Amino acid sequence: MVTARELVLSRRPQGRIEPGCFTLVERKLPALSQGQLLVRADCFSVDPSMIPRLSVDTYAAAFDLGAAVEARAVGRVVQSRADGWSEGDWALCWGGWRDYAVVDASEGIRIQPRSGLPPHTWLHVLGVPGLTAYIGLVDVARMQPGDRVWVSAAAGAVGSVAAQLAKARGASLVIGSAGGAEKARYLTGTLGLDAAVDYRAGHLAEQLRGAAPEGIDIYFDNVGGGHLEAAIDLLRTGGRAAICGMISGYGKPPGPGPGNLTQLIIKRLRLEGFLVLDHLHRRAAFEEAVLPLVEDGTLHTDVTMFDDLQSAPQALLSLLDGAKLGKALVRP
């Protein structure tokens, strides 16, 4: 019998997320039933969508109090009672914030790590963040070669993939925004974007106007709030915005919306929200377009790994305070 260590949500945050909202518990796992796997997590994901779900229902229900926080994980099968699965296989599954998990094989996806690609690639560029970037850019914003593109939170998981994909697909200008001078240098240096904007330095609209004096055709929104308002001003006639996320408002009461919405009419803009879960059928097209760019090293996919299960709250907070680069993951 295996004893799992897990972090459960023991109290809902009142305002800021605090480590005290979570409690470490040890739980003896039941013997496997037919069709189940015992998986030892290599690492699990922390995602911005978890932040509001600590408190309220969103497109998915709020997390249950007293239960381990739900999260995607990659790990190795240490015991199998499922046809077609063997000890040592790599699985992508809903492992949660724990080290060992019993999962239904029907809900797990076998991953076959390729040479040079670590398993956590399936939580990043070949997982939800990568697919989200592809859907937002290609299907929602309908980016065309020659378009001028701004991606916010461009040093993060979704944003870094979206910005690099825009370059790879022939955008004439790609601006990335991120917090801090070091991340701005990362955007133009490591990721090879045309321009970077440090939103923490202030004067966001002026910085953007300097980077794109003729405006932009596409805005990939990961942030909302003042970023979205600045984008509405910067978009050219016929411009499109893929509304992917609004992290600047997560865990906060609703604030006032953009004050410049009449620009939507004047410039015939299209702003469209989307959820990647509605686009899972696009997986094959996504892999065909993105996998070669991952395998030949065109796409940089940096990861910040937080070691130890108990660092998960800190990893979640890093999505808000920016104390990470690329995709934030936890190795329990």
Ligand SMILES: NC(=O)c1ccc[n+]([C@@H]2O[C@H](COP(=O)([O-])OP(=O)(O)OC[C@H]3O[C@@H](n4cnc5c(N)ncnc54)[C@H](OP(=O)(O)O)[C@@H]3O)[C@@H](O)[C@H]2O)c1
């Ligand atoms: N629609 C969908 O289906 C879908 C799917 C996945 C993710 N998303 C959304 O996509 C966005 C990015 O997700 P991710 O997983 O890739 O996270 P991430 O970008 O890796 O991490 C979040 C980043 O948001 C930035 N941020 C936090 N607060 C901010 C603020 N007040 N102003 C400006 N930037 C702020 C930080 O960037 P800096 O370090 O630069 O400060 C942080 O690194 C999120 O909004 C998420 O909800 C949507």
